[in-house]
Amino acid sequence: MSVLDAKVPEGPIKDKWTNHKNKINLVNPANKRLIDVIVVGTGLAGGSAAASLAELGYKVKAFAFQDSPRRAHSIAAQGGINAAKNYQNDGDSIYRLFYDTVKGGDYRGRESNVYRLAEVSANIIDQCVAQGVPFAREYGGLLDNRSFGGVLVSRTFYAKGQTGQQLLLGAYSAMNRQIGKGKIEMYNRHEMLDLVVVNGKARGIIVRNLITGAIERHAAHAVVLATGGYGNVFFLSTNAMGSNVTAAWRAHRRGAYFANPCYTQIHPTCIPRSGDYQSKLTLMSESLRNDGRIWVPKNKEDVEKIRSGQIKPRDLSEEDRDYYLERRYPAFGNLVPRDVASRAAKERCDAGYGVNQTGEAVFLDFSSAIERYGKEQANVLGEKDASHDRIIALGKEVIANKYGNLFQMYEKITADNPYETPMKIYPAVHYTMGGLWVDYNLMTTVPGCYAAGEANFSDHGANRLGASALMQGLADGYFVLPYTIGDYLADEIRTGAISTETPEFDEAEKAVKDRINELMSIKGSQSVDSFHKRLGKVMWDKCGMSRNANGLEEAIKEIRQIREEFWKDLRIPGKANEFNPELEKAMRVADFLELGELFAKDALHRNESCGGHFREESVEESGEQQGEAKRDDENFKYVAAWEWTGDPGEANLHKEDLVFENIELKQRSYK
Amino acid sequence: MSDKLMKLTLKIWRQKDADSPGKMESYQVEGISEHMSFLEMLDVFNEQQINQGNEPVAFDHDCREGICGMCSLQINGEPHGPDRGVTTCQLHMRMFNDGDTITIEPFRAKAFPVIKDLVVDRTSFDRIQHAGGFISVNTSGNTQDANNIPVEKENADKAFDAATCIGCGACVAACKNASAMLFVSAKVSQFALLPQGKIEAKDRVLNMVHQMDEEGFGNCSNTGACEVECPKGISLENIARMNREYLKASLTKE
Structure with a gap:
């Protein structure tokens, strides 16, 4: 029998969360005012948790190492957020989002958590729109969607290539309202350096004031770690320079088990590295794979000519190109999941088909999409005899509307114009599915210490689907933790204030x-x-x-x-x-x-x-x-x-067996 | 890809802490590739300083892809340097030439006190947001369906454009009056353009402008430098819209 109890509620999967919420202990509003909660990290998970807990009436202290909660790295998420709204009438449902996520994670996630995630996904969009998040809209005024890798429906909501920014600013605005009311005490430029455990329960943290260097003690009845992932262990990644594992690692050293640390997402479409001085890698959103086609030359002679600049990529005819994702995975084509796309790029480059000087780059080409959109737009405008140039110009406008900021970002970094020549891309470390082990309530193995968002391990198995990180962060913070933490805190109403003098x-x-x-x-x-x-x-x-x-x-x-x-x-x-x-x-x-x-x-x-x-x-x-x-x-x-x-070399392994009752275990095929 | 390496003279503002006086100091840096970002150039410079036993220069930075708003720097007198539509982390050394002298200062404003070297305190921006930069809606699984609030595409797009402000403070640093009007008007505009934001529009604009004045930002004299230097291209139209909102609120608020 494992020491790990995931505390998954009984009953059919579609009723688990509702039943759990109905049975959970509540804290009355007068008592909430007497209970302190610490939230470390102010990204989507931490920001939304801090705001929601303060709205409920808890006394919240929030911590960020940046100079403002608005700068947490969720801000950099580009492409979008998934939700099972089925606005496109293309067959989406809670079950399908659940299925896609479990399959996409290669059957290494916990069914009950993933189902709950799919279940609350639609509420996230409602909540964000109510907050004034300006999602992309169609001319009729309704919300627009696009597709992401590993799925066959369009369920991704977006705000150009700045979806993470807009969602984070939404959570930040919700926090600001509570900070203004004095219900959240915000500590900017403070970094958590240890977890304090008293009688087996998380009771506070030790932080360093980054401006003065002072070491401070903060006590609470519960501690939420929403401190993101550890991709920077690779030095080069798409993470922000400051993103780190310290808060989670310090909790680990105080008794929180660390789950599946080796599950790392290597994102297929990033700008290739250019030199030893490189400090980070820049992502080009997966949404680009909606319209971009990935290829390398079919013949090695052409590879050489392209590398040496003798020919330009656009000079190569269709027959001489190898659209290797479309070739290998006809069902999903360029929209295979990230792990599959990354390995396929590595396979081509290892075989000698890489298209830049280092041999570590493939093309992401928008010329077909520009032409296709241009024709569509010419039809809309009634220009039946539009010239080729006119069609291309119209197509570029459409692409600029969808991905303008990404194209500009690419051009600023590489000095290449992706409207005219294909982007060069290569995989880079992007996200870590592993993290602190949590039960169904998002509690770690240290009672009273919770982990939310990328910091926990729970929902994405061994591979995360695109546009699901934003969904998980906000689901944890807005819709899961506010309930589950109450169940724990209901037993704390008689504890009284926690002293730091112990x-x-x-x-x-x-x-x-x-x-x-x-x-x-x-x-x-x-x-x-x-x-x-x-x-x-x-x-x-x-x-x-x-x-x-x-x-x-x-x-x-x-x-x-x-x-x-x-x-x-x-x-x-x-x-x-x-x-x-x-x-x-x-x-x-x-x-x-x-x-x-x-x-x-x-x-x-x-x-x-x-x-x-x-x-x-x-x-x-x-x-x-x-x-x-x-x-x-x-x-x-x-x-x-x-x-x-x-x-770390002597760490003890504990196993939580994964039970699949609602999805048949199968070979994951995207062919 | 050329391997042209540059040698540069850096004139950098050094200041121990908020209470100490600061001054410009000159340094040489070599081996700078045109493909480096400006901050990678500073990384190389700092590595050299550490190896020589000197103290590296402190500067703010985080995402290094132009979206977090953490990086700042007044470079040759311009916030985020000579390129347009970029933050300092996206500025590349190909904008400079071998032998150049580059002046690097912190963003200067009374409301942005220096913490150390090139690092400034921009929490005044946060406090303006606390005063009204939100829509008062609690988290609930029962808000109405998102598509029950249709928004005209034109307004949705304009609201989005205003909402792309990254809160870096370049507008303040560019302004001879150190005015925060572009920053404040971006948030006021985002909500003023959306049906969800109309309900609290009057309180929002009055409270945010009041807090902006409290923080010691200067007045707007419509020179437009903020719009030119804004890395996200936030439009002056937002300031006009905020002025209309403010006037309307002042006249009609009971």
Whole structure:
């Protein structure tokens, strides 16, 4: 019997959430005013949770390391948010969204959580529109939709290529209303450095004021971690520079199990890297795959000519192009899920068909779409005899309306005009499906400590579908946590205010201060970034798109070596008691160096291929699916939740068996 | 792709903390590729400073793709530098030439006090939003169906354009009066253009403008520098709309 109790409610899947809500304990409004809740992180999950909990009447303290809650990295999400509204009358339903998400996650997510996510998805759109989020609309004034990878319906709501921004500003505005009323106390430029556990319950956090360097104690009856993903363990990713694992990792070290750390999403359409100085990678939204076609030249001679600039991509005739996604996956074509599209790009580039100098790029081409839209628009305008130039001009306008800001972003970075020449793209680390293990109520294995959004592991299995991260963040914050946390807090109404003057707070504060002192006193010779880059290279080379046992064993050794060297030879300029970005980075990288090892350990133990986790040892050998990833349900149909025991290499594995009662386990086929 | 490497002189504002006086200091930096972003150039500069035992220069940044609004910098006298429609993190070194001297200062305004070097405190922007930058609707699974609130596409698009403001503060830094009118009017306009926002329109504009004045931002004298420097192209029309909203609210509010 596993120690992990997911607390999934009884009953048919479609009734679970409703029944659970009906039975859950409530806190009366007068008592809510006496209860403190800490929310760490102010992205979609944290921002929406903080606002909703404050509306309910709890006393909320919210924390962000940025200078304003509006800057959390949810802001950068581009393409859209899924919801089972079926506005397009194309056969969508709660069940279909649920099915697509479980299948897209390669059957490594928990059915009950995913169903609930699909169930509340429609409410999210209603809520956001009521808040004034300006989604894209059609001429009739109603909401517009588009398609994303891994599905056959149009259920994605969007605001040009800035959907995350608009949704986050919606949650931020809801927070602002509560901050203005004094119901949320906002702490900007504060970073959580430890979780305080008293008598087995999460009772507070230790934070560093990033302006003064002061170490502060904050107490509460419950702590919500909405601190995002850990993609920056790879150094280069589409994450923001500050995105980090520290809050989640510190909770892990205090008893929260870390689930499926090896499940990483490598996004297929990012701008390729250009040099060693590169600090981050920029995503080009998956929505572009609605209209862009991905290809490389069919013949190696053409590859050479394109690389050397002898011919331009547009010079190559249709017959000489290999639209490899359309060729390999005729049913889904360019809209296969992200893991499949990324591996296919890597396969072509490894085979020598990469189209830029580094050999690590494929084309994303909009010329067909420009022509198609141009013709459509000419018809709408009644220009039956429009010239080719006119059609192209009209088509460009349509594309600019849909993706204008993305095209501009691409041009500013690469100095290439994607209206005239195909974009060059390559996969990059984007999202982490793994995270803190949570039960159905989003509570971690530390009672009173919750994890929401990308910080938890729960909904996306081994691969997340496009436009589902925004959905999950807001579902957790607006519609799940406000209910489930009440169930826990109902038992806390007699507890009274939590004091910060206890031995547990003393111990946690001292641990934080000791760690800072130790880092500052190394006075070695190498910068934080130099260590971070070395860690990132090991992760990318050995724990990236393709993994094998040898490489993973080497990775574990190398990460341990880098970690040892880090603690001996790190140089942090300045002092601890002042604004010190190098110290901030050092604390984050110290934790990445531990997480990285657990990541590799998890990837090594999971000797199957599933979703974003591709093991070279586990591939279909024959038949229609030859060469595709091979899942092993007999041995690995579980969540791997790791318990901290003092060293990441010695973490203890706990398994939560995944039960599929509503969806048949099948080979995931997009052919 | 050329490998042209540049050598530059950087004149950077250094200031220990809010209470200390600051001054411009000159530095040399070498090996700068034209493909680097401006912030990657500063990364290279800082790495060199750390290796030489000096203190790196502090600057704000996060997403590095032009959307979070965290990065700032007054570069050669212009917020976000010489390119148009970009934030500093999207500015590329191909906009500069070998041998150039580049002046880098923090965004300057009374309402944006310096925290350290190039880092400023923009929480005054947040406080303006607390005063009214929202629609008063609680989280509920029972709001009406989203399509029950149709919005004319033209208004929806204009509301969206106003809502793309990233709150970076370039408008304030560009303005000789350090006025925040473009920033405030973007939020007022977004909601004024949507049916959902009409109900609280009067209180919103009055409260936000009041808070803007409290924070010590200057008055608008219609020079339009803010619109030119805004990385998101927020239009001056929004200021006109806010003035109309403000006048209407002032005259009719009981």
